[in-house]
Amino acid sequence: MTVKKEYTIGIDVGGTKMAAVLFDGKNVIADYVLATPKDDLEHFMIMLQALVEPLLEKAKDLKVKVKGVGLGLAGVINYAEKKMIESPNIPVINGAKIAELLEQRIGMPVVMDNDCNCFVRAEALAGAAKSYKNVYGIIIGTGIGGAWWYNGDVYRGAHGNAGEPSVMVIDFDEGYELEKTYHKLMQGNPEQRAEESYRGDVLSQKAFEEVGKYLGLAFGNIINIVDPEVIVIGGGVVQASDLFMPAIKKYMPEHIQSTEAKKIKVLQSKLGVHAGAIGAALLVA
Numbered sequence: 001m002t003v004k005k006e007y008t009i010g011i012d013v014g015g016t017k018m019a020a021v022l023f024d025g026k027n028v029i030a031d032y033v034l035a036t037p038k039d040d041l042e043h044f045m046i047m048l049q050a051l052v053e054p055l056l057e058k059a060k061d062l063k064v065k066v067k068g069v070g071l072g073l074a075g076v077i078n079y080a081e082k083k084m085i086e087s088p089n090i091p092v093i094n095g096a097k098i099a100e101l102l103e104q105r106i107g108m109p110v111v112m113d114n115d116c117n118c119f120v121r122a123e124a125l126a127g128a129a130k131s132y133k134n135v136y137g138i139i140i141g142t143g144i145g146g147a148w149w150y151n152g153d154v155y156r157g158a159h160g161n162a163g164e165p166s167v168m169v170i171d172f173d174e175g176y177e178l179e180k181t182y183h184k185l186m187q188g189n190p191e192q193r194a195e196e197s198y199r200g201d202v203l204s205q206k207a208f209e210e211v212g213k214y215l216g217l218a219f220g221n222i223i224n225i226v227d228p229e230v231i232v233i234g235g236g237v238v239q240a241s242d243l244f245m246p247a248i249k250k251y252m253p254e255h256i257q258s259t260e261a262k263k264i265k266v267l268q269s270k271l272g273v274h275a276g277a278i279g280a281a282l283l284v285a
Contacts, residue, residue, distance in 0.1 A: 005064075006024070006067050007023065007025075007064045007065065007066050007067060008023050008068055008070060008281040008284040009068075009069045010069075010072070010118070010279065010281025010282070011052070011069065011071045011072065011280050012072045012115060012277040012280055013036060013048075013074070013115065014074070014115070015074070017033055018035075019031060019032070019051075019277050021281060022059060022066070023278060023281035028277075028278065030054075030058045031277070032054050032055055036090065038092060039092065040092050041093060044090065045101050052102075052106055053106075068109040068110065068284035069109070069110045069111070069284065070110075070279075070283030071110055072112075072118035073115055074088055074090075074114070075088055076114075076161055078160070082099050111283040113279075113280065115276050116137060116164075117154045118282075119269075119276050120135060120146075120148070120154060122276070123149075123279075124137075127232070127269060127278075128267045129232050133152070133229065134149070134226075135150075135228055135229065136163070136231045136232070137232045138165065138234070138235075139235040140233060140235040143166060144166050144178055144179045145165070146166075147162075147164075148228070150226075166178055166179035167179065168218055168221065170214045178218050181214055186207065190237045191237075197243050198240075205243065209244065210247075212246065212247025212251070213251050215247075216248040216249070216252035217252075219255075219266065220256045223264055224257050229264070230265050230266075231265070232268070234275050
């Protein structure tokens with residue numbers, strides 16, 4: 001018996017670019033990428049629509065029906081009102097009901113979720129953590145974000161923002177938070193820092209080692225609290241993981257209480273650049 005494929009579109013909005021995929025439940029059929037506009041809400045919505053339209057045209061050419069659109073955005077979301085409360089990278093969308101606005105433009109249902117929730121959903125259902133039930137996912141890119149997958153779904157907590165590591169204090173003497181420390185060490189441009197490191201710049205290499213040290217500390221805290229089977233890391237900076245992964249592996253066990261938990265693996269995303277968009281596409285049930 002042939003199982004009928006269901007086609008959906010998934011959107012992953014990042015701080016510098018936004019990507020979308022046409023997904024058939026197993027494979028990415030087509031993808032499209034545009035720069036993320038940050039000047040005003042109207043321009044943002046125009047570009048978001050422009051991101052979706054080529055994929056709708058592709059579906060039309062293939063003579064398949066798109067069931068709906070999933071949308072992943074960084075930030076704190078009011079799920080009851082389907083509204084963005086606070087976006088760390090795109091403040092012009094704060095307070096806006098982005099899913100509803102996009103629905104009005106494209107004439108089909110749109111489901112919205114946090115981008116890290118989308119990432120861990122994709123990796124748990126179709127990626128590196130497919131064989132696990134208890135997964136913590138973290139994105140390291142423009143910023144740092146995370147989410148916890150537990151027994152078949154994202155655990156949101158009482159107020160919808162559970163699993164977020166960005167404001168975790170990792171230096172109590174100075175009061176440094178994880179994401180702010182990351183920005184400081186990367187000087188706001190992790191790609192450039194990585195290029196400098198590979199060219200032999202010692203200061204850039206040490207900066208990545210520091211990032212690995214603080215991530216190891218953060219992972220240790222997360223493991224002590226939620227005890228996942230595995231941690232999956234994704235985001236643009238993962239391409240330079242050899243610069244910071246050794247430090248993670250060195251420092252993480254030092255902060256884990258359970259002897260067995262010290263063996264937890266840190267895996268890299270299997271779905272790569274499409275992970276967030278695939279996770280968004282999977283929102284459409």
